Amino acid sequence: MELNKLIDHTNLKAEATSEDIKKLVDEAVEHEFFSVCVNSSFVKFINDYNKDVKIATVVGFPLGAMSTRAKAYETKCAIEDGASEIDMVIEVGRLKEKDYDYVLNDIKAVKEACGDKILKVIIETCLLTEEEIVKACELAVEAGADFVKTSTGFSTGGAKASDIALMRKTVGPDIGVKASGGIHTKEEALEMVEAGASRIGASKSIEICK
Numbered sequence: 001m002e003l004n005k006l007i008d009h010t011n012l013k014a015e016a017t018s019e020d021i022k023k024l025v026d027e028a029v030e031h032e033f034f035s036v037c038v039n040s041s042f043v044k045f046i047n048d049y050n051k052d053v054k055i056a057t058v059v060g061f062p063l064g065a066m067s068t069r070a071k072a073y074e075t076k077c078a079i080e081d082g083a084s085e086i087d088m089v090i091e092v093g094r095l096k097e098k099d100y101d102y103v104l105n106d107i108k109a110v111k112e113a114c115g116d117k118i119l120k121v122i123i124e125t126c127l128l129t130e131e132e133i134v135k136a137c138e139l140a141v142e143a144g145a146d147f148v149k150t151s152t153g154f155s156t157g158g159a160k161a162s163d164i165a166l167m168r169k170t171v172g173p174d175i176g177v178k179a180s181g182g183i184h185t186k187e188e189a190l191e192m193v194e195a196g197a198s199r200i201g202a203s204k205s206i207e208i209c210k
Helices: 018-031 040-049 068-081 092-096 100-114 130-142 161-171 186-195 205-209
Strands: 007-011 035-038 055-059 085-089 118-122 147-149 176-180 199-202
Touching: 007 018, 007 176, 007 205, 018 035, 018 040, 018 205, 035 040, 035 085, 040 055, 040 068, 055 068, 055 118, 068 085, 068 100, 085 100, 092 100, 092 130, 100 118, 100 130, 118 176, 130 147, 130 161, 147 199, 161 176, 161 186, 176 186, 186 199, 186 205, 199 205
Parallel strands: 007 035, 007 199, 035 055, 055 085, 085 118, 118 147, 147 176, 176 199
Antiparallel strands: none
């Protein structure tokens, strides 16, 4: 298994500069990572800098509490700028209060804005019970998402193998599962893959692949 080919090489820091993002892209090319994952202000910048790099970007990040219209518009703009994958954050509070129609329609609106691009749905597992993780995954699948994803990396915890296994069991073999947040070593990344992850989000990608 080529672990590098599963990694979205990530820099979502507020203080990231253009030079930091160029470095991220250059590293992704050198190490043949699957894509880079950045905030949307850098999507066009990367597309102008290197058109051969796949670009994932985040929507409604990191809280997920933006309006559905704002998420859909952010998605549309990111795709126009050159993004090929969208990682959106669900409205966690609405999920927890069992307003499932809201969560479903929120994801559907972003999926519609995605067109033929890949949609990953970040459910922020550290804030959810097992029952809520299952329900979030079911809603993502119903809405047409291509992936479910554990974490933003900006909340109270990151990816856990047990959550990955539960997500994989829930969505079945045909939907992607992305582990992100707190993955720093090759051993941690492999544990996620063995649990069912088909993509890894990491900022320590080079260390992971050494």
